[in-house]
Amino acid sequence: MFATLAYDLSHLTSAMVLLAGFVVLYQRRLLGVFRAFAGQSWALAAAAAWQAFSQDAPHLYVTAAIALGFKGIAAPLALNWIVRRLDIHRTVETAFGIGATMLAAVGLVSLATLLVLPVTASSAALTRETLAIALSVVLIGFLVMITRRNAVTQVVGFMSLENGLMLAAVGVKGMPLVVEMSVAFSLLIAFILFGMFFFRIRERFDTLDLQSIESFRGERR
Amino acid sequence: MNPLPLILGIPLAGAAMLAFIPEHRLGGWLNAGASGLTLLASLLLLVLDTPAATQVAFIDDFNIYLVVLTSFVAFTAAWFSAGYIAHEAGIGRLTPAYLRLYHAMYQVLSFAMLLALVANNIGVMWAAVELATLTTVVMVSLYRTRPSLEAAWKYFILGSVGIALALFGTILVYLAAQKAMGPGMEALAWSSLMAEAPNFEPELLNLAFVFLLIGYGTKVGLVPLHAWLPDAHAEGPTPISAVLSGLLLNVALYAVLRFKMLLAANGDALAPGPLLIIMGLSSLFVASLMLYRRRDIKRLFAFSSIEHMGIITFAFGMGGPLANFAGLLHMALHSVTKSAIFYAVGLAAQARGSQQIDQIHGLTASHPALGWGLVAATAAIAGLPPFGLFMSEFVLVSSTFPRAPLLGVALLLGLLIGFGGLALRLHGIAFGEAERDRKPLVGSLLPLYAHLLLVLIAGAFLPGPLVAWFNSVAESLG
Numbered sequence: 001m002f003a004t005l006a007y008d009l010s011h012l013t014s015a016m017v018l019l020a021g022f023v024v025l026y027q028r029r030l031l032g033v034f035r036a037f038a039g040q041s042w043a044l045a046a047a048a049a050w051q052a053f054s055q056d057a058p059h060l061y062v063t064a065a066i067a068l069g070f071k072g073i074a075a076p077l078a079l080n081w082i083v084r085r086l087d088i089h090r091t092v093e094t095a096f097g098i099g100a101t102m103l104a105a106v107g108l109v110s111l112a113t114l115l116v117l118p119v120t121a122s123s124a125a126l127t128r129e130t131l132a133i134a135l136s137v138v139l140i141g142f143l144v145m146i147t148r149r150n151a152v153t154q155v156v157g158f159m160s161l162e163n164g165l166m167l168a169a170v171g172v173k174g175m176p177l178v179v180e181m182s183v184a185f186s187l188l189i190a191f192i193l194f195g196m197f198f199f200r201i202r203e204r205f206d207t208l209d210l211q212s213i214e215s216f217r218g219e220r221r
Numbered sequence: 222m223n224p225l226p227l228i229l230g231i232p233l234a235g236a237a238m239l240a241f242i243p244e245h246r247l248g249g250w251l252n253a254g255a256s257g258l259t260l261l262a263s264l265l266l267l268v269l270d271t272p273a274a275t276q277v278a279f280i281d282d283f284n285i286y287l288v289v290l291t292s293f294v295a296f297t298a299a300w301f302s303a304g305y306i307a308h309e310a311g312i313g314r315l316t317p318a319y320l321r322l323y324h325a326m327y328q329v330l331s332f333a334m335l336l337a338l339v340a341n342n343i344g345v346m347w348a349a350v351e352l353a354t355l356t357t358v359v360m361v362s363l364y365r366t367r368p369s370l371e372a373a374w375k376y377f378i379l380g381s382v383g384i385a386l387a388l389f390g391t392i393l394v395y396l397a398a399q400k401a402m403g404p405g406m407e408a409l410a411w412s413s414l415m416a417e418a419p420n421f422e423p424e425l426l427n428l429a430f431v432f433l434l435i436g437y438g439t440k441v442g443l444v445p446l447h448a449w450l451p452d453a454h455a456e457g458p459t460p461i462s463a464v465l466s467g468l469l470l471n472v473a474l475y476a477v478l479r480f481k482m483l484l485a486a487n488g489d490a491l492a493p494g495p496l497l498i499i500m501g502l503s504s505l506f507v508a509s510l511m512l513y514r515r516r517d518i519k520r521l522f523a524f525s526s527i528e529h530m531g532i533i534t535f536a537f538g539m540g541g542p543l544a545n546f547a548g549l550l551h552m553a554l555h556s557v558t559k560s561a562i563f564y565a566v567g568l569a570a571q572a573r574g575s576q577q578i579d580q581i582h583g584l585t586a587s588h589p590a591l592g593w594g595l596v597a598a599t600a601a602i603a604g605l606p607p608f609g610l611f612m613s614e615f616v617l618v619s620s621t622f623p624r625a626p627l628l629g630v631a632l633l634l635g636l637l638i639g640f641g642g643l644a645l646r647l648h649g650i651a652f653g654e655a656e657r658d659r660k661p662l663v664g665s666l667l668p669l670y671a672h673l674l675l676v677l678i679a680g681a682f683l684p685g686p687l688v689a690w691f692n693s694v695a696e697s698l699g
Contacts, residue, residue, distance in 0.1 A: 115428065116428075118424070119422075119424035119425055119427070119428050120396070120424075120425060121424075122400065122422060123396065123399075123400075123425075127396070131396070135389070138385070138389060142382070145378075145382070151374075154378060158378070158381055158382065158385070161382070161385055162385060165385055165388050165389055165392070168389060168392050169388075169392055172392060172395060172396055172399070173399075173404060174399070174403075174404025174405060175392065175395055175404075176344070176404075176405060176406045176408075176409060177342075177344040177345075177406075177409065180344065180348065181344065181347075181348070181388065184348050184351055187355075188351065188355065188381060188384075191355060192377065192381070195358075195362075195373075195374070195377065199362070199370050199374070
């Protein structure tokens with residue numbers, strides 16, 4: 001009884017992380033992107049806490065707390081504040097239409113499943129399925145980074161990619177150093193947010209204005 | 222006595238101290254002093270018995286020479302940096318607060334690279350590479366100009382994505398090892414992973430290696446993951462370009478090669494050779510072709526670094542004792558030569574007040590010692606005899622032809638294209654009528670010539686222990 005409940009709850013929480021990844025993908029406003037990302041971090045916190053309980057690994061509660069406090073609350077608030085202070089456009093510029101992006105995301109999930117399930121045939125069912133979901137979340141994070149044009153959404157894409165990594169780390173039974181890794185990543189993200197504000201980075205640097213590209217590359221005569 | 226705590230401790234203590242030194246001249250020389258002490262501590266490794274592996278750190282035939290190499294180049298770069306920074310502060314390009322940050326970060330970077338090399342834990346190694354990335358991002362953005370911030374941001378985002386993928390690969394390696402080794406720290410330690418590698422699950426190991434190759438490969442600057450590298454080299458301070466090219470690329474490559482050893486020891490896992498050969502050759506060709514149209518001297522040599530990383534990756538892709546030996550030798554000599562080039566480039570760019578090649582024109586006429594030093598170093602990097610890189614490239618080419626003639630032709634063609642590009646650009650830099658200097662040339666030429674001497678000696682003679690290490694590593698690389 002408990003075994004199936006543990007299995008189902010892990011599935012539920014990791015599927016919620018994946019679902020939130022999709023929600024990040026179809027937002028048209030920055031505020032919505034932040035909310036969806038916060039939701040994903042809460043789902044990750046729930047997944048980590050559940051793993052901590054069911055694997056009897058109390059250190060994973062720390063990972064859960066970091067996911068909840070830092071990525072679920074502090075980072076979205078900081079992003080909101082940066083958007084207001086730097087006066088960044090509140091709408092999201094997308095490279096492809098929402099529909100095409102969602103289709104691509106579905107493709108990535110299938111890819112991740114097809115990639116992970118065959119090679120992990122000998123691992124525990126729970127581990128391999130969590131790993132497939134985690135890889136999907138990582139790939140969708142990439143997709144967000146590629147298809148969203150400005151720096152803020154790129155950073156959110158990176159953070160959601162990192163949520164996928166943490167999901168993989170907590171899902172692998174007995175993995176050491178998970179807490180240290182989540183601290184290291186939080187440091188990285190804090191650094192990114194700080195850098196964005198400090199350097200007033202609003203957009204990505206690719207532009208169709210050839211003049212600015214040439215000056216950037218230092219190749220102008 | 223175990224010198225490892227000293228090797229890791231001196232840079233950390235140095236960083237803490239330098240963060241509070243307001244005077245930049247003093248800071249510059251203390252920075253060089255701390256790096257010198259680190260070098261002395263790492264030289265102890267050569268004299269004393271190899272320390273036993275602990276949970277944190279270990280020394281074997283592979284990382285011992287890389288530790289010495291890293292602390293040596295970090296020392297000469299810090300020496301060069303003291304003069305370089307004094308000049309930059311003199312013309313007001315950098316303010317005292319930034320210089321304090323710079324010197325402290327320099328030591329943190331040394332610490333991170335040395336930790337990545339000696340770490341006996343794939344998780345610690347990953348975190349050390351992340352730390353090295355963060356510190357170099359700070360250094361690249363030091364001038365706070367628009368191009369430098371753009372370069373730092375690009376490096377940051379691409380580097381972070383690479384690091385994230387490397388972590389996924391690391392988790393997969395743990396998973397592959399878990400069946401054989403059970404849960405716990407042991408399954409992350411290199412010393413026990415190497416022993417148990419034959420029992421790992423090969424499919425998981427394959428998947429892990431792909432993620433690790435792409436992840437750490439981004440930091441090596443392999444095409445098509447190289448986009449950050451030329452910008453980061455061109456826009457940061459020149460001592461950092463020397464450290465980036467000479468050391469950090471090697472550290473990332475070291476990580477890839479360690480994992481390749483696991484695959485080689487496993488036996489059932491896929492042979493990573495073709496992957497490495499494809500990435501190596503594409504880096505070689507793309508970077509060689511890019512050399513022709515460069516107008517910025519630091520960008521020119523940054524592309525040359527991508528080219529050489531391509532050659533080295535190709536060598537390890539070919540595998541076998543000879544090609545691996547050539548790859549290891551090339552890794553060491555490229556590091557020494559390329560940092561020497563950046564020392565010369567830094568001095569020249571400061572004297573002329575520009576990084577543009579047409580402003581540096583005629584360097585041998587106005588500054589013979591510097592100009593000919595740069596010519597000699599460029600000849601060395603282009604693979605001309607009597608320098609050591611000729612030997613490693615010769616061994617690689619001659620060992621490739623009998624095994625895979627077509628790949629040998631491709632390699633030779635890539636090398637020739639790169640040689641042509643460098644020769645063409647070098648002609649513009651070194652010869653012809655001299656441009657006018659904007660500032661007097663200051664700073665020591667000793668680091669440049671010390672490196673040149675080493676590369677020259679390596680062309681004629683390699684010390685016995687080094688050859689023994691290379692041979693033993695070449696064997697376990699498969």
